[in-house]
Amino acid sequence: MKRQSVIVIMLLFAAGFAFPGDGRKATPLKEWIEFDHPKILALLNHINGLDAYTVPPLEVRKDENYAGTAVDVEPFGGVRPYNEFFLQQMEYTGPGRAEPEPEHLDTVKIGFIGPIMSTVSVATGGKSHEETLGIPMLQGARLALEQWNERGGYLKRKIPFELVVSNDNGLWGASGNEIIKQNYKDKVWAILGTIDGANSHIAIRVALKCEVVMMNTGDTDPTFIETNIPWVFRNIGDDRQQSYLLIDYAYRKMGYKMLGIIRASNRYGRFGVREVRDSARRLGKPVPLEMAYQVGQEDFALEIERLRKSGVDAIVHWGDAVEGAKILNQMRAMGMKHPYLACDRCVQADFAKIAGANAEGVVCAYPWNPESQTKLFVKFRDAYRARFGQEPETYAAHAYDGMNMIIWSIQAAGLNRAKMRDVLAYMPEPWPGVTGDIQLSACLDDVGDVFLAKYENGDWNYYSRTDLDIPKGYIPPRDRVSRPDIEIARK
Amino acid sequence: MMRVIIKVSAAVLAVLTPVAAFAEATHASPRGLPYVYTKWKHFTIENGLPNNHVFAVRSNGNDLWVGTENGLALxxxxxxKVVKVWQEKDGLPFRSIAGIDVDKNTGDVWLGLFGGGLARLSGDRFDHWHQLNSGLVNDVVYDVVMEHENVWCATTAGASRFNPKTGEWAIFTEKNAPMEEIWNYAVDYDPQANKVFLAIWGSGVLEYDVATDRWQEYVDPDGEMEIDLYRDDGVNHVIVTGVTSIDGAMWVSSYFGGTRYDGRSWLGLPDIEGGLPSLFNNNVKGRSAHEAWFCSDKGAGAIVDLDPETWVQYVRDGRGGRAIVKQRLKPEDKTLTTVEVVETGVNAPHSFIVNADVEGNDVFLGTSHGLGWGVGEGYYPRLKERPLIGAAPKADVATQR
Structure with a gap:
């Protein structure tokens, strides 16, 4: 009976929100996966009404290839590894599904953690530098939450959602304390955040022990998801995906002979550029020089001079927009006309403003296409403009999608953290996001398309792999451990 | 990654069966059988625990200390029986306890508070150290251990060492130790070797030689997150969750399997060979150079001998529970074979094992839904010839990758 009533409620939700509120039978704008999707109903059938000891017989997803990695950039290619990870979906086998929904609640609290207030930065030892990313992230999350409250909040009980906001821009470890507070004191149902790679790792360690969904919308560190934690989701294309595209563009499309790297001397720079460096080496074109600079540095002459002497024919920068622009300016001032490739953080107003005319021709990897002009995006953009008087950017858009995914999981599964995790982990189709369709891999990472942003005629233009006809290496349709010998030898 | 799929006959033999008879069925006989825990005691909130989510357990003589997500129990x-419980209303400085150790000299109980720092229970009084009143590097403490008169804390932002007699603190981070990442997860002290071992998420295992003040690091040799290139080349992944050093052997757990190191050789202990119940392991507790208890999300995996490699998996199965004995019958076998299935009734109260301790003949398993105490009446280490006490699988026992 209880199960039936839940299904009825879900059907009502679907009927009430799949169409505009004025009664017109217009083509519905699909903003979330239907609550009455047969696979969602089947999933709920499996996970509802369980005792603490029963693990539901859910089929785990298996991928045949990790992160869409081409055979010629796989690590230790040509060797069959003993074991390969992240191809099989992690299960949650704990007792959480048996937890009943609490009776007395005034609001449904959802945590947010991100760099929103200026403080001391570990990277620089001085002023922090990620608020320009964190504030839009907060705004995107807040907008999604407010829109759900306008629709009625937590529909099953007609209570509003409440955002519990924490700043994570302190010393390393501060994010752990904040997640603890959100979990034990605020009793949030899920957490969205954060951007800094170190803080994100710290946060998910706590989330794992506390058993709470952690939705990451802004940390592109590849290792973030490579931890096998069944409570962690990411809805933004990571630096691995972006690096693969950048490398394919540089070597397979443009035919550059040798890349030089200059990067921030922090975790973002160190881990972000790793796949560029490794892929280059595996393609037989190793990076001869990788220069690191301190965040906040003003003079890059030493690093640039060494790059020039190394004989590289293109430069890759991985760091923030301000330093990226200053390096570019100094390179040009020193007479270097090398193509300048960079990470997504350089696709910001600051970069173009500081670099001026030098920005022309710069190519950056980018996790999504903000010019997609889908109806979903246009609706979001208009709402964001109206609410905040700004244009939405990467961190706002992904946070908007992430918060929608979290709230959708609550509407679908009820107030039970384990079941929320389940519906997110077993989404029957890609999430219809404003940033594009969000396709999660077996390890719950976004493996959807990433793009290149080119600065042309004073503006950024966005291109897919197809748009630019960028070749890609062969991707075998089998995992590496059980791949036929002939495929191993192909390397 | 492929999984081991083990098909075990459901037939249960009710009578004791000689080991010799088993040889005929499987074409190779087990070279002795291990001790199997069949007597278990359970503790949940129904018989006194303050919370079912058990994060830490430490046995000390007649005392069994249990750290939960909302209180401490003795x-x-x-x-x-549970004789005393402390929660925040009783003076416990923070609700969640992730690590416990007992000072053998003073009887003081040291508590790693998961988000609350470090506490000492002494004479029914709590003392409290945290980021704002001490040299503790971070309040999210995952584990504590005594080393001589020092207390080591594995925190989410480095390790701290505290000498309560002198009041001196030392902090170990990437600044003064070979920590590529500083996210400490577990800490162990081996008095025989006089070394402290840190299990670090992102930095493998660090070994600190107390006598020489030197560090030795053990990381995944292939350096890659998505593969384990060779089984026996070192720690199987850089994300390490637990470590124990005992009798010259170091046991390591991770979310990617287990590993053992004897000072000369590494041995990979992956789930895909059928011994370890799961890839995902929260911790490990070594009992000897031959025996260690891995805390997986699919039951406890006790490796009890290396020659031949033999495991006993303890899993809860609905209202009952089983001990599954697995052995590598021939050295060239790629997977282990089920050689005995013992219906134990409920053993671990839940198959999601978080922590473990052993003392004397007994074993203690902290799970996400209660504490299990395996009573080791007649315990013996390693293997010996004995009759089957459970079911012998039929010849259709099959393993496949």
């Missing part, structure tokens, strides 16, 4: 082993 079980008197002679009475087999």
């Amino acid at each position: 079980i008197d082993k002679r009475q087999s």
Whole structure:
């Protein structure tokens, strides 16, 4: 009976929100996966009404290839590894599904953690530098939450959602304390955040022990998801995906002979550029020089001079927009006309403003296409403009999608953290996001398309792999451990 | 990654069966059988625990200390009952306890508070150290251990060492130790080797030689997150969750399997060979150079001998539970074979094992839904010839990758 009533409620939700509120039978704008999707109903059938000891017989997803990695950039290619990870979906086998929904609640609290207030930065030892990313992230999350409250909040009980906001821009470890507070004191149902790679790792360690969904919308560190934690989701294309595209563009499309790297001397720079460096080496074109600079540095002459002497024919920068622009300016001032490739953080107003005319021709990897002009995006953009008087950017858009995914999981599964995790982990189709369709891999990472942003005629233009006809290496349709010998030898 | 799929006959033999008879069925006989825990005691909120989510367990003589997500409990082993509980209203400085150790000299109980720093329970009084009143590097403490008169804390932002006699603190981070990442997860002290071992998420295992003040690091040799290139080349992944050093052997757990190191050779202990119940392991507790208890999300995996490699998996199965004995019958076998299935009734109260401790003949399993105490009456280490006490799988026992 209880199960039936839940299904009825879900059907009502679907009927009430799949169409505009004025009664017109217009083509519905699909903003979330239907609550009455047969696979969602089947999933709920499996996970509802369980005792603490029963693990539901859910089929785990298996991928045949990790992160869409081409055979010629796989690590230790040509060797069959003993074991390969992240191809099989992690299960949650704990007792959480048996937890009943609490009776007395005034609001449904959802945590947010991100760099929103200026403080001391570990990277620089001085002023922090990620608020320009964190504030839009907060705004995107807040907008999604407010829109759900306008629709009625937590529909099953007609209570509003409440955002519990924490700043994570302190010393390393501060994010752990904040997640603890959100979990034990605020009793949030899920957490969205954060951007800094170190803080994100710290946060998910706590989330794992506390058993709470952690939705990451802004940390592109590849290792973030490579931890096998069944409570962690990411809805933004990571630096691995972006690096693969950048490398394919540089070597397979443009035919550059040798890349030089200059990067921030922090975790973002160190881990972000790793796949560029490794892929280059595996393609037989190793990076001869990788220069690191301190965040906040003003003079890059030493690093640039060494790059020039190394004989590289293109430069890759991985760091923030301000330093990226200053390096570019100094390179040009020193007479270097090398193509300048960079990470997504350089696709910001600051970069173009500081670099001026030098920005022309710069190519950056980018996790999504903000010019997609889908109806979903246009609706979001208009709402964001109206609410905040700004244009939405990467961190706002992904946070908007992430918060929608979290709230959708609550509407679908009820107030039970384990079941929320389940519906997110077993989404029957890609999430219809404003940033594009969000396709999660077996390890719950976004493996959807990433793009290149080119600065042309004073503006950024966005291109897919197809748009630019960028070749890609062969991707075998089998995992590496059980791949036929002939495929191993192909390397 | 492929999984081991083990098909075990459901037939249960009710009578004791000689080991010799088993040889005929499987074409190779087990070279002795291990001790199997068949007597278990359970503790949940129904019989006194303050919370079912058990994060830490430490046995000390007649005292069994249990750290939960909402309070500390003391079980008197002679009475087999919870005799005292502390929560925040009783003076416990923070609700969640992730690590416990006992000072053998003073009897003081040291608590790693998961988000609350470090506490000492002494004479029914709590003392409290945290980021704002001490040299503790971070309040999210995952584990504590005593080393001589020092207390080591594995925190989410480095390790701290505290000498309560002198009040001196030392902090170990990437600044003064070979930590590529500083996210400490577990800490162990091996008095025989006089070394402290840190299990670090992102930095493998760090070994600190107390006598020489030197560090030795053990990381995944292939350096890659998505593969384990060779089974026996070192720690199987850089994300390490637990470590124990005992009798010259170091046991390591991770979310990617287990590993053992004897100072000369590494041995990979992956789930895909059928011994370890799961890839995902929260911790490990070594009992000897031959025996260690891995805390997986699919039951406890006790490796009890290396020659031949033999495991006992303890899993809860609905209202019952089983001990599954696995052995590598021939050295060239790629997977282990089920050689015995013992219906134990409920063993671990839940198959999601978080922590473990061993003392004397007994074993203690902290799970996400209660504490299990395996009573080791007649315990013996490693293997010996004995009759089957459970079911012998039929010849259709099959393993496949």
